[in-house]
Amino acid sequence: MTELEVRFSNMVLQDLARLRSAAPSSDDLVRGLLEKISGEAYYPKPRVPLCYEDGYTGYFSTTYKGYIAFYRVEDGFLYVDRILSEDSSILRVLK
Numbered sequence: 001m002t003e004l005e006v007r008f009s010n011m012v013l014q015d016l017a018r019l020r021s022a023a024p025s026s027d028d029l030v031r032g033l034l035e036k037i038s039g040e041a042y043y044p045k046p047r048v049p050l051c052y053e054d055g056y057t058g059y060f061s062t063t064y065k066g067y068i069a070f071y072r073v074e075d076g077f078l079y080v081d082r083i084l085s086e087d088s089s090i091l092r093v094l095k
Contacts, residue, residue: 007078007079009081015084016030040069041078048062068083068086
């Protein structure tokens with residue numbers, strides 16, 4: 001099994017910066033999120049496909065301590081597009 005290279009969108013970098021600034025103890029949370037995402041890179045067929053209205057969106061997701069990372073797999077890369085709190089209105093944010 002090969003490892004995909006992980007790439008982060010500018011929005012993810014903003015999401016992580018926002019998370020880090022929210023609480024001084026967030027470093028462990030951010031580290032855990034990034035480790036969880038890196039673990040997904042070992043799966044060429046990721047585990048949780050994101051479907052909407054009976055159709056596959058092209059995205060996958062993984063969760064960690066109340067946060068969801070949305071990513072896609074293309075051309076040997078795992079592209080992470082957003083990291084959002086489970087409490088947020090996900091459909092509103094992703095539109």
